[in-house]
Amino acid sequence: MNFQHTEDRRMLADTLNRFVSEQYAFATRDRIAQSDQGYSGELWSRFAELGIIGALFDEADGGFGGGGFDIAVVFESLGRGLVVEPFLDTLIVGRAIARSGNEAQKAVLGELIDGSRIVALAHGEPDSHYELSRVSARAERSGPTWQLNGAKAVVQHGEHASLFLVSARTGGDDDSDAGITLFLVPRDAAGVSVRGYRKIDGGRAAEVTFDNVTLSDDALLGTSDAGFATLEYAIGCGVLALCSEAVGAMDVAKDYTLEYLRTRIQFGVPIGSFQALQHRMADLLLEIEQARSAVINAAAALGAERKLRERAVSAAKYSIGRIGALVAEECIQLHGGIGMTWELPLAHYAKRLVMIDHQLGDEDHHLERFVALGR
Amino acid sequence: MDLNFTPEEEAFRADVQAFLRDKLPQRLAGKVHGGRRLTRDDMAEWHAILNAQGWLANHWPKEYGGPGWNPVQKFIFENECALAGAPRVVPFGVNMLGPVLIKYGSEAQKRHWLPRILDGSDWWCQGYSEPGAGSDLASVKTTAVRGVDAQGEHYIVNGQKTWTTLGHFANMIFCLVRSATDVRKQEGISFLLIDMKTPGVEVRPIITLDGEHEVNEVFFTDVRVPVENLVGEENKGWTYAKYLLTYERTNIAGVGFSVAAFNRLRKIAAKQRRNGRPLAEDPAFAARMARVEIDLENMKTTNLRVIAAVAGGGVPGAESSMLKIRGTEIRQEISSLTRRAMGAYAQPFIEEALHDGFEGTPVGPDEAASAASLYFNNRKLSIFGGSNEIQKNIISKMILGL
Numbered sequence: 001m002n003f004q005h006t007e008d009r010r011m012l013a014d015t016l017n018r019f020v021s022e023q024y025a026f027a028t029r030d031r032i033a034q035s036d037q038g039y040s041g042e043l044w045s046r047f048a049e050l051g052i053i054g055a056l057f058d059e060a061d062g063g064f065g066g067g068g069f070d071i072a073v074v075f076e077s078l079g080r081g082l083v084v085e086p087f088l089d090t091l092i093v094g095r096a097i098a099r100s101g102n103e104a105q106k107a108v109l110g111e112l113i114d115g116s117r118i119v120a121l122a123h124g125e126p127d128s129h130y131e132l133s134r135v136s137a138r139a140e141r142s143g144p145t146w147q148l149n150g151a152k153a154v155v156q157h158g159e160h161a162s163l164f165l166v167s168a169r170t171g172g173d174d175d176s177d178a179g180i181t182l183f184l185v186p187r188d189a190a191g192v193s194v195r196g197y198r199k200i201d202g203g204r205a206a207e208v209t210f211d212n213v214t215l216s217d218d219a220l221l222g223t224s225d226a227g228f229a230t231l232e233y234a235i236g237c238g239v240l241a242l243c244s245e246a247v248g249a250m251d252v253a254k255d256y257t258l259e260y261l262r263t264r265i266q267f268g269v270p271i272g273s274f275q276a277l278q279h280r281m282a283d284l285l286l287e288i289e290q291a292r293s294a295v296i297n298a299a300a301a302l303g304a305e306r307k308l309r310e311r312a313v314s315a316a317k318y319s320i321g322r323i324g325a326l327v328a329e330e331c332i333q334l335h336g337g338i339g340m341t342w343e344l345p346l347a348h349y350a351k352r353l354v355m356i357d358h359q360l361g362d363e364d365h366h367l368e369r370f371v372a373l374g375r
Numbered sequence: 376m377d378l379n380f381t382p383e384e385e386a387f388r389a390d391v392q393a394f395l396r397d398k399l400p401q402r403l404a405g406k407v408h409g410g411r412r413l414t415r416d417d418m419a420e421w422h423a424i425l426n427a428q429g430w431l432a433n434h435w436p437k438e439y440g441g442p443g444w445n446p447v448q449k450f451i452f453e454n455e456c457a458l459a460g461a462p463r464v465v466p467f468g469v470n471m472l473g474p475v476l477i478k479y480g481s482e483a484q485k486r487h488w489l490p491r492i493l494d495g496s497d498w499w500c501q502g503y504s505e506p507g508a509g510s511d512l513a514s515v516k517t518t519a520v521r522g523v524d525a526q527g528e529h530y531i532v533n534g535q536k537t538w539t540t541l542g543h544f545a546n547m548i549f550c551l552v553r554s555a556t557d558v559r560k561q562e563g564i565s566f567l568l569i570d571m572k573t574p575g576v577e578v579r580p581i582i583t584l585d586g587e588h589e590v591n592e593v594f595f596t597d598v599r600v601p602v603e604n605l606v607g608e609e610n611k612g613w614t615y616a617k618y619l620l621t622y623e624r625t626n627i628a629g630v631g632f633s634v635a636a637f638n639r640l641r642k643i644a645a646k647q648r649r650n651g652r653p654l655a656e657d658p659a660f661a662a663r664m665a666r667v668e669i670d671l672e673n674m675k676t677t678n679l680r681v682i683a684a685v686a687g688g689g690v691p692g693a694e695s696s697m698l699k700i701r702g703t704e705i706r707q708e709i710s711s712l713t714r715r716a717m718g719a720y721a722q723p724f725i726e727e728a729l730h731d732g733f734e735g736t737p738v739g740p741d742e743a744a745s746a747a748s749l750y751f752n753n754r755k756l757s758i759f760g761g762s763n764e765i766q767k768n769i770i771s772k773m774i775l776g777l
Contacts, residue, residue, distance in 0.1 A: 001384065001447060002377045003683045009376075069376045258775055270777075278771035285770060286697045293676035294669070300378045315669040370669065371661045 003296070005073060012055055012065075013073045019050060020081035026345045033084045033202025033348075038157060044085050048115025056091045061098040061109050068302030071237060072244040072295055079248025082352055084203035086118050086157040088359075091241055093119040093165040096182065096234035100222030105184060108163065120161035121238075122152035122185075122208050123231065130361040132232060134175045137210065139168035139183065146220075148183065148191075148213040156359075158206025159196035162187050165234075166210065171225045182227035183219045185210070201351040232306075236313045239360050240302060243295045243320045246356045250288045250327045253349040257281070257331045260346075264336075277334060284330055287323045294319035311373045314366040321363030324353040378676070380451070388451050395459040398424050404460035408639065410745025412587065412729045413462055415544045419495055421462045422469075426493050432469050439477055439485070440493055446682045449626070457631025458638075465541060468492040468499035472549050475566070475619050479607040488568070502536040502550030502569070502593060503616070510765050512551070513561045513613060517595060519552035521602070521609075528602035530554070530567060532575075532595045538759070542578050542591035546571050555610050566612035568604040569595075583755075585748040586726055620761065627695050627760070628678045628702030633671050636709045640664065643716045643742055654716055663715075667708045674701055693773035696766035703756035703763065713742070714750040721747040 005013070023043065024032075032040045047053060055070050057063025071091065078087060094112045097105050111117035128134040137150020148168055155164070164185045172179025185192065191213035196206040222230055261272030261281065271277055294316040301312035328350035332339035335346060357363060380388065403417055425431040433449055435441030444452065464470065473492055476485055491497045508514040517534025532552055542548065548569050555563030569576070575598040581590045607615055644655035644664060654660050681694045714721050720739030727733045728744040737744060757763040771777040 001380050001679060001683060003680050004687075005376055258777070261777060272771075272775075272777040275768070275771075278775070278777050279764065279767045281775055281777065282700075282767035282770040285774060286701055289677050289680075289697060290670065290673040290701065293673040293680065296376070296378070296676050296680075297672060300376070315672055318665075318669055319673060367662055367665055367669075368658075371658075371665045374665070375656075 005069060008065075009069060009073045012052075012070070013077055015050060016052055016074065016077040017080065019046075020077060020083060024081045024083055026082075026348075029082050029084070030202070030348070033082070034198070037160065038196075038198070038202075038204030039085045039160070044118075045115045047085060047087075048113065053087070053090060053115060054113045056087075057094060057098060057109065057113060061094075061106070062113055063109075068240060068299035071241050071302070072299040075241040075244035076248040076295075079245035079250075079352075080252050082202070082249065082348060086120070086160070088238055088241055089120045089156050089161070090118075092121045092234045092238040093163075095237045096165055096221060096230050097184070099233060100182070100227075100230045104218070105221065108184075117163065118157060118161045119163045119165065120155050120158050120208075121234075122155045122158070122164040123167045123235070124153045124155075126151055126153045128153070130365040131175065132235065132361075133177045133180065133228060135167045135169045135180050136174050137166065137168045139170050139181055139215070141170075144216070146183070146215040146217075148185065148210045148215055150210050152208045152210075154205045155194075155208045156205050157203070158194050158208050159204060164192075164208065165221065167227060167231055177228040179225050180227045180231065181224045182221040182230060183215055184221055185213060185215065185219060189213050189215070199355070201355040202348065229306075232310065235360055236310060237302070239313050239317045240295070240298050242356050242359055243291075243298060243316045246320045246324045246353060247288070247292050247295050249349050249353050249356075250291060250324065253327055253331045253346060253353065254284060254288060256346040256349070257284075257334050260335055260338075280330055280334065284327055287326060291319055291323045307373055311370055314361075314370040314373065317361055318363050318366040318370060321357040321366065324356055325363075328353040378679070380447075384447055384451060387448055388455060391452050391455045392459075394428060394430075395455060395461065398428070399459055399461050400424075403462055406731075407460040407462055408635075410729070410742070410749045411731075414731065415498075415541075418462055418465055418544075419498075422464065422495055425464065426495070431464065431493055432473055434470055435473055435477060435489075439473075439489055446686045450679070450682050453626045454631035454634070457629075457635045460635065465498075467501050467540070467545075467549075468497060468547075471501060471619050472499050472568075475549075475606060475615050478618065479566075479615050483603070484568075484606065497547045498541075498545045499547045499549060500539050500542040500545035500593075502539065502548045504538045505535060506537055510762055512616070513564065515551045515553055515564060517550065517552045519554045519565055519567060519600070521554070526601070530565075530600045530602065530605070532567065532569065532598040532600055534595050536593040536595075537581070537590075539578070539591040539593045540589060542571075542593055543580060543588065548576075548593060549606075551612055551616055554612075558610070561613040563610055564612040564616070565609050566606040566615045567600055568606065569598065569600050573598050573600070575599075583752065585751040586724070587748070587752060589752075628674060628698035629706055629756075630671070630675050630678050630702065633674070633702070633705050633709060636706065636713070637668060637671060639742070640709055640713050640716065643713060643740070647716050647718065647740065649718075660712075660716075663712055667705060667712065670701070670708075671705050674698075674705055677701070693769050696761075696769045696773075699760065700757075700763045700766050706756055707753050710746075710750040710753045714746045717743050717746045724748070 054063040055065035055074050058066035090112050125136055139146045139148045166183045166185050168181055170179055170181040191211040193209045194206045196204055199205050262270055264271045298312045298316035301309045332350050338344055429442055432441045433444055437443040476488055505515050519530040519532050521530055548571055550567050550569055551564050552567050553563050554565040575596040577594040579592045580588045582588055645653050647654040649657045678698055720743040723738045725738055725744050
């Protein structure tokens with residue numbers, strides 16, 4: 001038993017923390033997050049140069065990390081800085097390609113790691129409500145090609161991705177694991193339309209529609225009808241990343257709030273001297289440590305067999321969903337009126353913490369999933 | 376980062392499991408698993424078995440008869456014992472007084488009292504709380520006045536202690552007493568060892584809401600205590616008291632107890648039925664169970680992280696307050712779900728079924744007799760050892776710096 005990160009991971013975290021605090025300070029972050037682009041091409045390249053993207057992938061795939069704890073270390077640092085760059089979908093799509101891609105497709109991994117290509121997962125749909133196997137978008141065989149039709153919801157950085165990983169139904173019922181096929185679809189393919197928008201917590205996303213998009217077998221990732229296992233695995237990596245990001249954001253939110261409790265004077269004393277507020281803060285601290293443990297459990301299980309891995313992943317996302325919203329709400333409340341302002345960085349941490357619960361399955365979804373996986 | 380135990384730790388765990396398989400009497404494990412009440416003899420029997428193995432005083436250094444375990448080994452031992460259904464070690468002598476004597480006692484006191492703790496010659500209880508000194512422990516009013524008579528120097532003790540757990544089994548009590556009144560309240564407290572057979576000591580039972588006799592009131596009327604029974608220096612008792620309270624809290628989260636209790640709950644929920652199917656498959660109940668299971672999985676790792684920090688030379692401080700709060704909340708939630716799982720059969724109170732020698736026909740499911748009474752008994756967890764609110768005060772002050 002050992003709860004120390006390896007030397008390499010500690011160095012990675014140090015490097016990234018320093019870079020984020022120097023180059024991605026809140027004013028910069030806010031400008032990027034609210035920009036028309038929704039991320040910074042320049043900073044994305046510099047993250048790539050630092051090797052941060054490479055840390056998310058195995059050596060065999062051109063990276064130099066790829067373990068659960070590599071993902072955790074990177075995303076925790078990103079969470080501390082509320083970084084809005086397209087790390088999450090790079091991880092998810094990249095891990096799916098690394099797992100199931102052919103040699104030609106794996107060439108994309110190099111472009112991900114060097115920052116030259118933006119990709120996005122186009123899986124969730126307007127009516128899927130986080131359900132992993134509910135896929136209504138359809139791909140139908142017509143001779144040597146596939147015809148893809150369907151709508152995908154809230155695709156992260158959808159306007160700027162040059163390649164989508166798309167889930168489509170090629171068989172089975174709309175909610176069955178079997179019959180899901182994964183495709184790599186170029187943004188510039190005929191019939192792909194993208195409607196982008198801002199997100200409430202910064203950055204951008206898009207509704208992506210596929211209207212009679214013609215694809216060759218080269219676009220197929222893995223085997224047809226058997227995409228679910230890869231999808232589940234890649235999204236599991238993404239869930240771990242979101243959970244780690246949340247812990248980083250929680251730590252910062254907690255620090256801001258503690259500082260406020262120590263310095264805000266009312267009734268002639270710092271408000272942190274009031275027991276009603278002290279106990280709420282003590283509760284938060286305890287919950288955050290439980291969240292941190294949940295992330296450790298999930299990171300440790302990422303290489304385990306499916307049921308163990310997915311149960312740990314869902315346990316973590318459930319924990320993060322519950323605790324993230326709690327931290328957000330309590331930190332706003334403990335700040336009082338000032339916590340309601342756009343100007344205060346804390347408010348943006350709170351928004352991000354709540355919105356993490358809306359990505360890749362919320363608290364309720366993962367609790368149900370945890371129960372179902374235990375049967 | 377590695378959540379697995381090392382091969383050495385796994386080997387240690389196998390040793391502990393083998394010991395429990397060989398030496399833990401099935402009769403005792405059955406009573407613990409069934410939530411039935413243990414007698415003094417049951418507890419003494421388990422102490423003697425552990426002592427024969429050299430594992431009773433697992434917090435003590437080797438030179439005093441401890442096994443010399445590190446914090447991880449203690450965690451493994453305590454967990455395996457809980458999972459196997461071993462009776463809980465009665466902590467007052469072994470885990471509380473022992474470490475205080477080892478750190479602050481005189482050589483003569485160590486030579487005399489420590490072996491008697493190990494071999495069961497003495498059964499200790501704790502004289503801390505008073506009717507007016509609960510969370511505000513430093514307000515103890517029981518007085519000790521120093522004097523001299525024909526037999527030598529002594530204290531005369533007057534006052535009352537309360538919530539004295541298993542005081543009715545004990546022959547010795549360690550007490551916080553007020554020995555000076557003209558100073559700050561923390562500076563006038565002394566730590567005395569009192570023989571309960573001394574004239575003027577009276578023990579009266581307190582029956583708790585579950586019908587059990589576990590705690591007592593202890594009254595002192597002109598009780599003569601020889602001055603040799605003062606631990607450390609006069610008026611320095613608060614230091615020793617705090618040391619005792621924070622000492623070796625590796626098991627304060629009670630993760631092993633929670634896992635054992637959750638395993639029982641899982642079996643019960645598989646048998647009990649609702650809407651024609653097992654309770655474990657009822658969405659509402661399954662969600663309640665899953666919430667506490669996840670919290671417990673997280674707690675295990677939190678607990679191990681704190682232990683690893685201690686083993687790595689870190690300071691175990693107020694982190695134990697976090698373990699205490701959440702660990703007890705989890706134990707309480709599991710006993711609450713166990714009670715709920717009994718449905719209407721939580722109501723019958725067949726107290727005889729909780730004791731040895733009951734040969735009647737149980738009412739309802741096997742676990743029904745103990746479910747509600749254990750639930751009510753476990754309300755104590757968030758109150759004793761420093762209430763959970765006091766633990767939050769400690770966290771605010773020591774960790775958050777508020």
